[in-house]
Each structure stands twice: as C-alpha cells, then as structure tokens.
Amino acid sequence: MIVRSKVKIRGYHLDMFRHVNNARYLEFLEEGRWAFFDETGVFDGFPATINFLVVNISINYRQAASLGDILEIRTRISKIGNKSGVMRQEIVMLSDGSPVADADVTFVVVDVRTRKPLNLRDDLKPLLALLAENS
Amino acid sequence: MIVRSKVKIRGYHLDMFRHVNNARYLEFLEEGRWAFFDETGVFDGFPATINFLVVNISINYRQAASLGDILEIRTRISKIGNKSGVMRQEIVMLSDGSPVADADVTFVVVDVRTRKPLNLRDDLKPLLALLAENS
Amino acid sequence: MIVRSKVKIRGYHLDMFRHVNNARYLEFLEEGRWAFFDETGVFDGFPATINFLVVNISINYRQAASLGDILEIRTRISKIGNKSGVMRQEIVMLSDGSPVADADVTFVVVDVRTRKPLNLRDDLKPLLALLAENS
Amino acid sequence: MIVRSKVKIRGYHLDMFRHVNNARYLEFLEEGRWAFFDETGVFDGFPATINFLVVNISINYRQAASLGDILEIRTRISKIGNKSGVMRQEIVMLSDGSPVADADVTFVVVDVRTRKPLNLRDDLKPLLALLAENS
Numbered sequence: 001m002i003v004r005s006k007v008k009i010r011g012y013h014l015d016m017f018r019h020v021n022n023a024r025y026l027e028f029l030e031e032g033r034w035a036f037f038d039e040t041g042v043f044d045g046f047p048a049t050i051n052f053l054v055v056n057i058s059i060n061y062r063q064a065a066s067l068g069d070i071l072e073i074r075t076r077i078s079k080i081g082n083k084s085g086v087m088r089q090e091i092v093m094l095s096d097g098s099p100v101a102d103a104d105v106t107f108v109v110v111d112v113r114t115r116k117p118l119n120l121r122d123d124l125k126p127l128l129a130l131l132a133e134n135s
Numbered sequence: 136m137i138v139r140s141k142v143k144i145r146g147y148h149l150d151m152f153r154h155v156n157n158a159r160y161l162e163f164l165e166e167g168r169w170a171f172f173d174e175t176g177v178f179d180g181f182p183a184t185i186n187f188l189v190v191n192i193s194i195n196y197r198q199a200a201s202l203g204d205i206l207e208i209r210t211r212i213s214k215i216g217n218k219s220g221v222m223r224q225e226i227v228m229l230s231d232g233s234p235v236a237d238a239d240v241t242f243v244v245v246d247v248r249t250r251k252p253l254n255l256r257d258d259l260k261p262l263l264a265l266l267a268e269n270s
Numbered sequence: 271m272i273v274r275s276k277v278k279i280r281g282y283h284l285d286m287f288r289h290v291n292n293a294r295y296l297e298f299l300e301e302g303r304w305a306f307f308d309e310t311g312v313f314d315g316f317p318a319t320i321n322f323l324v325v326n327i328s329i330n331y332r333q334a335a336s337l338g339d340i341l342e343i344r345t346r347i348s349k350i351g352n353k354s355g356v357m358r359q360e361i362v363m364l365s366d367g368s369p370v371a372d373a374d375v376t377f378v379v380v381d382v383r384t385r386k387p388l389n390l391r392d393d394l395k396p397l398l399a400l401l402a403e404n405s
Numbered sequence: 406m407i408v409r410s411k412v413k414i415r416g417y418h419l420d421m422f423r424h425v426n427n428a429r430y431l432e433f434l435e436e437g438r439w440a441f442f443d444e445t446g447v448f449d450g451f452p453a454t455i456n457f458l459v460v461n462i463s464i465n466y467r468q469a470a471s472l473g474d475i476l477e478i479r480t481r482i483s484k485i486g487n488k489s490g491v492m493r494q495e496i497v498m499l500s501d502g503s504p505v506a507d508a509d510v511t512f513v514v515v516d517v518r519t520r521k522p523l524n525l526r527d528d529l530k531p532l533l534a535l536l537a538e539n540s
Contacts, residue, residue, distance in 0.1 A: 011150050015150070023428055051422070055465065057462075067151060147436075156300075158294075282427075
C-alpha cells in the first residue's frame with residue numbers, strides 16, 4: 001500500500017537559496033510516515049509502549065523545490081526483516097511527477113518496557129501484510 | 136539580573152528574503168529563556184510538576200538579520216504580578232548593539248496536579264528576587 | 271474576507287510537554303497569511319519589489335494542541351492605516367471551534383527600491399477592499 | 406582538519422518522546438558544515454556563483470539526546486572525487502564522547518552560471534588540502 005500526502009511550499013520552508021532547505025525534507029518525510037500510520041492503522045491495537053524508532057535515513061536530493069510548488073510524498077513499506085524494516089519515501093512534484101527527493105528510512109520497533117526490538121516478522125504481521133500489498 | 140546568550144546566523148535560519156524568518160526568532164527567545172533558567176537556577180528546587188507556561192508573546196521586529204550576523208539575546212524578568220509575570224527579551228547585533236527584535240513574554244506558573252496557577256509573589260520568591268536585581 | 275487553512279498536528283510539531291511548541295504557531299500563522307494571499311490574490315499585479323514586512327506579532331496562547339488535533343487557521347485583514355495594517359489570525363480546534371491561539375500581525379508594505387513604506391490607503395486599494403468585506 | 410561545534414539541547418529541539426527530533430539533527434549537521442567553512446575558509450576567494458549542493462545525506466541515529474545534553478558536532482572532508490565529495494560528520498555527547506549520530510554528506514560544487522559541477526580535484530584544491538590534513 002502506498003500512502004500519499006501533499007505539502008505546498010511556503011516562504012518559511014525556503015532558505016537563502018530560495019529552495020526548500022535540506023532539513024525541512026525530513027519533516028516532510030515524517031509527515032508522510034504519520035499519514036501512513038493514520039491511513040493504514042498499522043499500529044492501532046498495539047500498546048503505547050511499542051515505539052517506532054528510526055535508525056537510519058538515507059535521502060537523495062534530486063531537484064530543488066521552490067515557492068508555490070506542491071509536493072506529493074509517497075510512502076510505503078519496502079522491506080521487513082527480523083529486526084529492522086525499511087520504509088521507502090518518494091517526494092515528487094505533483095504537477096508532473098518529477099522526482100524531488102527520495103529516502104530509505106530504516107526502523108526498528110522497540111518495547112520500551114524491555115528495551116528490546118520486536119521481531120518484525122513474528123510480532124508485527126500487519127507490517128508484513130502492508131509489504132505484500134505493494135506488489 | 137540580565138542573562139545573555141548568543142547565536143550565529145546560518146543559512147537554515149534564513150528565508151527566501153535572505154533574512155532570519157519571523158518564526159525563528161521565537162526559537163531564539165526560547166533559547167534565551169532556557170539560558171536564563173540555567174544561569175539563575177530560579178526553578179531549581181521546585182518540583183517537576185511546576186510548569187512555566189507562556190500565555191502571550193508580543194514581538195517587535197526592528198531590523199533584519201542576515202547570514203553571518205552574531206546576535207545577542209538579553210533576557211530578564213521585568214514584572215511579577217500575583218498571577219502572571221513578564222520576561223523582557225531583547226535581541227541585538229553583537230557588533231554594535233543595534234536592536235534586531237524585542238519581546239515581552241507573559242507567563243504563568245502552573246501546578247499540573249491542581250491545574251491552578253501559583254501566586255508568583257507568594258510562591259515564587261526567587262523570581263521576585265531576580266526582578267529586584269534589575270534595578 | 272476570511273481565509274481558512276488547516277494543519278494536522280504531527281509528532282515533529284510537539285515539544286517535550288507533548289504540546290505544540292510556541293514557535294511552531296508562528297509557522298502556522300505564516301501558512302495562514304500565504305493562504306490568504308493565494309486565495310485573495312491581493313498582491314497579484316504588484317511588482318516583486320513590493321515587500322510585505324511584519325513589524326509586530328502579538329500572540330495569545332489559549333489552549334494546548336496535541337498529537338492528531340486538526341487546527342483551522344482563520345486569517346483576515348482587521349485594520350488598514352496610512353502606514354501600517356493589521357491582520358487578525360485565529361487558530362481554533364476544527365472539531366469544536368474552541369480557541370487555541372490568536373494573533374494580531376502588524377505589517378507595512380515597502381518598496382525595496384525606495385526603502386519607503388507605501389501608503390496603504392492610497393497605494394493598496396485591494397487591501398482596503400478586503401477589509402470592507404469583513405463586515 | 407576536523408572542526409568542532411557545540412549545541413546545548415533545549416526544549417524546542419525535543420519532540421513528543423522528549424528526544425531530539427530526527428529532522429533537528431540535519432540542522433545540527435548544517436551548523437557543523439557552516440562552522441567548517443568559517444573556520445577553514447575553504448570557499449573564501451571563490452566567486453558567489455560557486456554553490457555547494459548536498460545531493461545525499463545518510464544519517465545513523467545511535468543514541469537519543471535529551472534536555473540539557475551538550476552535543477559536539479565533528480566535521481571533516483572524508484573523500485574528494487572528480488565530481489563529488491563526502492563530508493563525514495559525527496555528533497557525540499560532549500561529556501563522554503559516546504556517539505549520538507553520524508552522517509556522510511555527499512556534495513557537488515556547481516557553477517550556477519554554467520549549471521555544471523566543477524571538477525573537485527582540479528578546481529577546488531583547498532578541499533583536497535583539507536582532506537590530506539585528516540591523516
């Protein structure tokens with residue numbers, strides 16, 4: 001399943017080069033992940049002691065975005081291992097679909113009581129189900 | 136007592152006009168207040184259930200700040216009433232002291248257990264003492 | 271004319287108290303002003319050398335907003351003088367209309383070539399027209 | 406050459422988990438790169454039409470940082486190819502040097518007049534010199 005969210009670029013997103021600042025894209029990615037969790041409900045029913053933790057983000061900047069551009073953030077699960085998973089996020093211009101940025105976000109899911117990572121394949125089957133829906 | 140902190144303006148502070156964005160100044164003000172609490176220790180010894188809450192900020196923008204400028208944030212208590220107090224914060228160019236922005240930050244102090252504001256004059260005498268040190 | 275925009279509160283908007291941080295509200299206000307300019311087209315047709323400059327923001331924080339809350343930002347022109355004007359912006363919970371924050375944003379409009387403020391009543395009649403539409 | 410800068414964690418850096426938010430680290434990294442450019446003067450003497458562009462950031466989150474922590478950002482050049490280079494940035498707890506985050510930041514340097522990337526090994530010998538100083 002791919003979840004799409006939108007953001008319109010405003011003056012406060014831009015930096016001195018009149019382009020969206022590098023750091024802002026990480027907020028857009030986080031926005032996309034929250035939208036994904038909302039729409040899929042993948043963590044609904046799990047206790048609040050289960051935390052989604054990002055351990056690595058690798059982001060490519062493909063094209064500068066400017067004032068007034070409308071971006072679409074596309075988020076999906078791209079890999080589920082035993083200990084960690086990956087969300088693939090692509091940010092494109094809504095107008096023509098041209099790539100603005102893309103990122104692989106590697107995560108673990110931790111039980112804050114035990115401080116141990118869950119086994120994603122065994123303990124979080126709704127994530128696995130969402131992965132299957134991509135193909 | 137006046138507490139001074141510094142910030143050097145970087146590219147990510149600027150917006151499309153190559154000036155520090157309005158919203159960033161509120162982070163600089165918060166930075167100044169944390170420095171004030173650190174340096175004066177005014178809330179040390181109070182329980183964690185005592186929360187400092189901002190109820191109004193009135194900020195004047197006097198002069199645009201640009202890449203490489205070093206700003207000084209000057210923070211002091213300017214008024215203590217029964218229910219609310221005011222912190223006066225001035226942001227100036229470190230080089231020549233010319234004004235960049237200034238703000239009055241009105242606050243209450245609340246006990247989160249009772250949800251009631253403390254009487255600042257009776258319950259927070261260290262704040263009153265800091266006010267007296269301005270003159 | 272009142273222009274409405276929406277924002278859904280995400281984890282990155284919150285601070286250590288799990289409430290939207292004070293500084294974020296200034297981004298929400300800026301979002302509201304851009305939406306106002308977009309929707310009314312009030313500055314369309316004016317040269318790019320005409321700059322809208324904020325000189326004061328006075329913001330009241332009425333109620334804490336938390337994860338998942340959907341806020342509505344309502345923006346209108348509330349006063350036009352010769353040299354400066356005021357935009358009134360109210361942020362409310364979309365669910366029940368209860369107030370979250372409100373602000374008066376005082377602005378001037380400057381011609382960057384002459385560095386002089388325009389006379390808003392004479393030179394910016396579209397702003398005056400929008401003010402009249404409030405009543 | 407390794408350039409070190411410091412940041413003290415304040416309330417506005419934290420998110421709902423009371424840890425520094427993922428996106429904030431990209432501001433800390435940018436802070437470190439500006440400090441590096443300032444201290445080494447590596448781009449001094451180059452025309453303003455020469456732009457440093459980040460094309461990829463890969464960041465590992467190693468340990469959560471909390472209110473009051475003082476972080477040190479260590480920045481150096483780690484690789485210079487013909488078309489692109491890499492800056493290595495490590496963020497550690499100042500108190501004990503334990504790792505908080507580390508990132509490889511891949512960049513190109515572009516002449517905005519020709520829109521073409523410079524050959525880093527031929528055109529930007531000061532960068533090469535800084536790389537040599539690491540060993």
